[in-house]
Amino acid sequence: xxxxxxxxxxxxxxxxxxxxxxxxxVLPQLGLSVSQAAxxxxxxxxTLHRIFDESAAVTPVMAMRLEALCGIPAMFWLRxxxxxxxxxxxxxxxxxxxxxxxxxxxxxxxxxxRAIDGH
Numbered sequence: 734x735x736x737x738x739x740x741x742x743x744x745x746x747x748x749x750x751x752x753x754x755x756x757x758x759v760l761p762q763l764g765l766s767v768s769q770a771a772x773x774x775x776x777x778x779x780t781l782h783r784i785f786d787e788s789a790a791v792t793p794v795m796a797m798r799l800e801a802l803c804g805i806p807a808m809f810w811l812r813x814x815x816x817x818x819x820x821x822x823x824x825x826x827x828x829x830x831x832x833x834x835x836x837x838x839x840x841x842x843x844x845x846x847r848a849i850d851g852h
Contacts, residue, residue: 748820751791751813752784759803774798790814 760770767785771778775798783789791799791814796807823830843849 748817749813750787750817751810752787752789754813755781755799756785759805763803770802773802790818 756767760767763770765773767778767781771781774781774795776795780789784791784795791810793807793811796810796814799805799810800807838846838848840849
C-alpha cells in the first residue's frame with residue numbers, strides 16, 4: 734500500500750500536492766500521528782490538516798520545519814509545492830495565456846540569468 738501511494742503521487746503528468754505525500758506516506762513511514770507531528774513541528778494540528786487538504790501551501794518556513802523533522806530537504810517540499818501551484822495556474826489560465834504577446838530574450842541573455850542550462 735505504501736508503494737502504491739508513492740507511485741500515485743508521482744504519476745507522470747499528475748501533480749501531487751506536498752500535503753498528500755506528507756499525510757499518506759511520510760508521517761505513516763515515520764510512525765507519527767498528526768498530533769505528534771504537529772507538536773514536533775511546533776504548529777497546530779489545524780495547520781497540518783490545511784496542508785493535507787490542499788487549502789494551505791507548504792511555505793519556506795514549513796519546508797524547513799519538515800526538513801528538520803524527517804530529513805527530506807526543504808527544497809524538495811518547495812519544488813513539489815511550486816510544481817503543484819504552477820499546474821493549477823496553467824489550468825486556470827488556459828484561455829488567457831494564448832492571448833498574451835510573446836517576447837523572448839536571446840539565448841545568451843537567458844544563460845546570463847541562468848534561466849536555461851549552459852554557461
